[in-house]
Amino acid sequence: MGRHSSPRAGARRFLVARSPGWALLAHRLATTRGPLLRLLAWSGAEAVPPLLSGLMVSAAVDQGFLAGRPGVGVAWLAGFGAATAVRAYAARAGFPHLAAVVEPLRDALVERVVRGALARSHADPAEVARLTEQVESARQLTATLLRTLRGVGVTLVAALAGLALLAPAVLPLVLLPLLASGALFARLLRPLVARRRAVVLAEERLAADAAPALHGLRDIQATGADRRVAEALTATAEASAAASRALGRAAALRSLVVALGGRLPVLAVVAAAPWLLDEGGLTAGELLGVTTYLLQQLDPAVRTLAGTVGGWLLGLAVVLDRLAATSPDPAEHDPAEHEPAEHEPAGPEAPRPGPAEPPCAPAAAATATVRLTSLCYAHGPGAEPVFANLDVTTAPGEHLAVVGPSGTGKSTLAALLAGLLAPLGGGLTVAGVRPHTLPGPERARLVALLPQEAYIFPGPVRANLAWLAAPTEARLTHAVELLGAGALVARLGGLDAVIADPAALSAGERQLLALVRTYLSPAPVVVLDEATCHLDAAAEDRVERAFAARPGTLVVVAHRLGSALRADRVLLLDGGRGVLARHGDLQVLSPLYRELVGHWWGSAGPRGAAPVTGHPS
Template sequence: MLVRLGCWSALEAGQTFLLGYGLARALDAGFLAGDARTGLLWLAAAGLGVAVGAYGTGRVYRAVADLVEPVRDRLVETVVARGVREADDSAVSGLTQQVEIARDALAGLVMVSRSFVFTAAGALVGLFSLAPPLLLVVGPPLLAGVALFAATLRPLARRQEAFLVADEALAREWGAIGQGLRDITATGAEERAARDLGTRVDGELAAARALARWTVPRTAALAVGGQLPVVLLLVAAPWLLARGVTPGALVGALAYVTQSLLPALQNLIHGLGAGGSRLTVVLRRLRARTPADTEPTATPTPASIPTTATSEALSRHDADADVDAAPRTPVPAARTPRKTPPALSLSDVSFAYGPASTPVLDGLDLTVPDGGHLVVVGASGIGKSTLTALVAGLLRPGRGAIRVCGHPVPGADAAALRVLIPQEAYVHSGTLAENLGRLRPDPVPERELCAAAETVGLGPLLADLGGPRARVDPAALSAGQRQLIALTRAYLSPAPLALLDEATCHLDPEAEARAERAFAARPGGTLVVVAHRISSACRADRVLVMDGPRTAYGTHEELLRSSEPYQELVGGWTVPAERR
């Protein structure tokens, strides 16, 4: 294969030799001697050399493909074998990207290296054939330029690898932040996330600058090896002509340098400098990965995020809500015990998603006593989820104060006293016991865990999965099953205030009623439910109807008599007694 590649390359290099030699002979033996016919014949020979060289180039591409494709196949076998044997998460990236980079880089490397070697050989032979003194002018700067470029290859490869490592680290960091924006907001880690991402950006910027600085010696190598010979030929022209070099030979030498050596050296520097370093780096990373290299660049899906901090944040987080109306009517405060602070209080709270946006909440006053049970209802997009996000501290009100058990929101004390269960229930990899006990500082006794699961309605699923120690496959669970696990996790939480933001929407009415009754009866617990069924309102002590200026507050029976929006929500719907 290599011999075949060399033969076709030699045929391709024939045009290089004929280009300068034919031009020199056309001038010296033809046009300058007054013989136009001879000059035209030599020019025709040079043109024929171009056609023959083009034929050789076509065959070179086939030979290169025969050389490169087996290498690609071996790399694919290596990546697949490692992926199967070691469960390497980066195997997909290696197959889809890095192997293809290696193949393309190797093909480009073979093409430019082979082209430079045979082009330089054809040009140097042509210079010697025209006049040996020409080699004294062209040869030294050409060798110096190649040597200078060769000296840059190793540090260039190191800088290229440092840049790739920095780029992968930035991609991992950005992927984790993109998937975990809800977690970051829930845990108040915005500054830390920005700082970590900024460190990665600065690292990649420094690596990119270090890599870019090495373009200076590469440019110098091109100037010394390809452009300086042109200047030297022109400066040394009188000296060369005085030593028997003919004008045609001098013109042929300029053609060799400008039309053959300079383009070949330029392709070598750009191709080998970029492709060669990339090939070196990719091959090293494909064949011998360090533990840092094998970290997956993809981030886990929300159903399988493994970290405890993330799971706690997700279990307390809220889904965003689109809003187009604002409750403007203050809600009367419910009667609360005198000595115990209310579980939740909102005083003149207003919130809008932008300076020019219509307020979602406008002067809202609300008090939920310790042990109370409040249900929030209203049209979709009216701001129910925004209200829970404000109570949870995930959003900051534009005006007013929010307190949880007397502690201001946002704040660490208030955050420890509430647990938010969003509509999107998060189940994590690990055992069922690990999932259910994530919000407890210490392991939950198995008896307490099973009792809580039975109370909330998780008991049948707990038995089907094989008990608390059974491992959970989040992808194999239905949306309702994931919600039951999230609800039981929140039930076991030490936080007294539970915020259910449509956290039972995937459960049937009976399962929903059981879960809500469990939270309402939780010792020392207070329950706020964003409901999607009116049956939830029938079970509550108080109902908050969010409808902009027609916001209302009271019991189910009171609102049926006094609130037109609530009457519209209820319609002709009735609640079977067994579901209340």
């Protein structure tokens, strides 16, 4: 800290310059400068009642009640009431501008978490869920702090300005304890943030250690390891409790901040009251006005700052630091991320197209064999296995349909093939490579997965379709027409039209655009996980035939009987195992498959559309 630095300036530098979380928040808030300034303007209107409170009380006493004119005193108090109504209106008017600051912050943090997850070779879904919860905590804490701090800050500044106007002689009695209180609060911030962070880390460690133990409780008891596991969990729990106690001891010192900044000025003024009335030239009304400033404005503001705001500030600091550390934004380290593509608007909402490659590299497609060898997978250490020794091998360029009752692992298999999940046992390779070991971009160039809920981002139609590749104009136009999306693209205004709100598109329209994007992908293996469920049977037939003719291997989680009939072979999943055969052979081999086919035919609509039973597993 420099020679001329104050404790407050030192605390500010610590929070912003040394904390990646505060730097992240400052960067995001800088993009909403307009709403912040409008929020500050309404805060100025809120300062009127705190500023006038002591002055009007003083005038009501001296010019009204003590002067024998109670009507004048009541008029002054009525004016104070009217000023309070102005403050209420200003507080209400500031909420839309507060929302305009906080909601973009939430969206930016969610995008950061998603980008960070996609940049890792494989992201833990539980970790992503925890980070998303922390984003919501950051949004709520930021909104609460902005709403509370502007009220408290306005009150504090207005009270000091009112004291200066009403009774300048009182200012030393108020400012000296208040400055000492601010210095103590600034001094406490660093250890409080460190201890709050230690509590959060200890709680996360306890949750991470306890979850596997609870899932594998039967195995722990069977192997006689229960005592050792209990001792380890007890040690972790004691460490968490110790961190909480350390935070409590540090937080207790905040009561000194309240005593110094809120209570001591009141005691000082009360003790000096005889001198202020006799020698200081204060009237009884002015002394009562000073007391109004201290008791109704200054003391509550200091208590709120040191108590409630202090706690929220610490929580926000830790949450932001966790988000900054655990979900780094790849765009911050890749200058090219900020350069718009030829047909893509600048901005974070439009992902850049991938490298200029043909829809499917012929060399890769020729060797795109999917091989599952004794594959085992379960959703948790103690959970029932989804797959147990599953063996499947596809030929290069094969069209495979995956069917089975709800809960048999069809979508889980799709996620395993795409590398989003890692096998717990056995082997899974695509073109000789284990997909879950690849970084995100390489994995996407090997396997293109399209789930049931298609993702379309705000931006040009062209940027959405060319997200995974950079096709020529002729190839892009051919793919649009081949998959039957020409009428949709024309209705939207052409390839260069901008999709302002993807939610305005129907689920089927979003699926159709995403199918064109997936068709243009360079990946030699495409996995459609009920990706045509919102299309009619004729559109689904057209799409699947186009993908089947595309170079490479096609895996379709069947939604209708037509998907199984069009496939080269059908994989029936049931009870952790699979039966792989042609459609006709599988009807002979499996009573379950015959039952599924009968259900499909029985529930077929007038156009032959028959949904599979249940939901994607």
